[in-house]
Amino acid sequence: MSNSEDKHIRHYKGFFLDSMTFGYLILVTIWYTILSAESANEEALLNLKQILAAIVIPIIFGGILTYLLHKNNVTTLGLHIFEPKYIKLQKPPTSWHKTFWGWQLLITFLITFIIGLHVTEFSFYELTDESGFHGAKRIFSALLSPEHAILPKGIISIIETIYIAFMATIVAIPFAFVFSFFSAKNIMGNSPLTLAIYFLLRTLMNITRSIEPLIWAIIFSVWVGIGPFAGMLALLLHSIASLTKQYSEIIESAEDGPIEGILATGANSAQVVWYAIVPQVLLPYIAFTVYRWDINVRMATIIGLVGGGGIGTLLIQYQGQAMWNEVGTLALLIILVVWTMDTFSAYIREALK
């Protein structure tokens, strides 16, 4: 890609980002004013056409504002972020409060924070309300007096949970190992064909990863029936996508020297991967995999809540019956296992460094 072409694309990216931030600011300011002025009239906003207009019009205004600012050579946030490095390095450093982009960032952040307080119905009153406080105290005391009779049942389920996590991790490894090389830019960035595969695989993995395992578990519990198999499949899919991303980032940060060294012998791509890249990435791969298992144990307990088997399924049953002593026992069991896994995986990762 030529230099000027790159500069253009970066300019468009900056324009897009600025239009979005300005549009967003206009949108939320209007929205917030309407809501605080006549809070009963929320239904007026539920008309789809109106909502679309309310989103599109501010963005168009944002775009116009951005255009005017860019025309007057104001360094907006978008231009600053997407400014090519070689131009950025030529400029003397300035303190952020003397720049336009600094204030743009600060104001966007502040307004988002204020709106955020409103949207989350943030309230110190609710948090310190007396009757609410008593309810919390009742549950906490029940949780802290465990019911031992449930322990054998709990232990069997948590073993199931650990195995769900283990199987999901183990089965994910070969898939992620192969995929990671095809989704690393330093390997795939050389020809249009490989680049296309790279983008396809990357997008596919990003989509898979952005769907929470909780939702996968719901899908699979319909597909293969409620139980540990559904939970395992849900975690498996998420693990493949996550490990592929993490593995490929390790490949991308691999040292270029050995790669160049092997390339210069006349080796083909497969040989370069095997001899120059694999030895560099193997230890970090193991560290990330152990960590993934650790994460999967934690996720497997949550997945159980929607029918993914293991201790989560048991927990949600007792919670539904408000049997807080039993819930407390199971919670203690989960804490114990998660803490053990956490420590264990930290030790292994430390040793691999």
Place this chain on the structure above:
Amino acid sequence: MIIQNNPIISVKNLTKEFSSGVCALNNISFNVNKGEFLVVIGLSGSGKSTLMRCLNRLYDPTAGEIYFHNEEISKLKGRAIRVLRQRMAMIFQHFNLISRHTVLSNVLMGCLARTSTIKSIMDFFSNDDKELARSYLKLVGIEDKALERAGQLSGGQQQRVAIARALMQKPEVLLADEPVASLDPATCHVVLDYLEKINRELGLTIICNLHFLSLVRRYATRVIALKSGEIVYEGDPQAINEEWFKKIYGETAREIYVK
């Protein structure tokens, strides 16, 4: 004697411009004769390393032609590039070995180009190749380190492993990109002596980037000086005097001697 009209490498109007807009080589032409120890000098950023990487096609030249045995190589693709690289071995400033593998395994990597993908991934190298690898290790005097991890060796030893790996390719030309720049002065001579030895005894043509003029005068049979991507001097290394030195390295530069 050098046969002037039949060069092993012939570079014609070579230009390399990077996508960042930097023009590293600007319309340079020169010949390399068989059996030469050609040294390329110049400041950092003068285009020495880029030139080398254009020759073995780690970089794609922007314009111009490169002839290797009268065959145009600047537009080769795929397999043909790999065959070229096998015939034109390279060693590097930072050795570029696989530090977790053994010395012997690193040397064997020199024959990847003539080993099938399946065999090389199974780590299956023929006994002849293993024998050859050991003989090259013996040639550079580190046969006893064959089964140690490459990363455990000193810089000078690692560079000798890299030389053995390069020889393993059975090349005709050896490109040496600042082979002694990260070594101490004493080790410099050890490594360069080995390069001189394979130049004279095995008849390999060597193209080598160097920094120190005293080393250039000691080892080079001919020298090319680059400045901002252009050739500013070409000829006898002994003939580089104070005046030429200032022209190549700038008015304020002073020569450092490595004994």
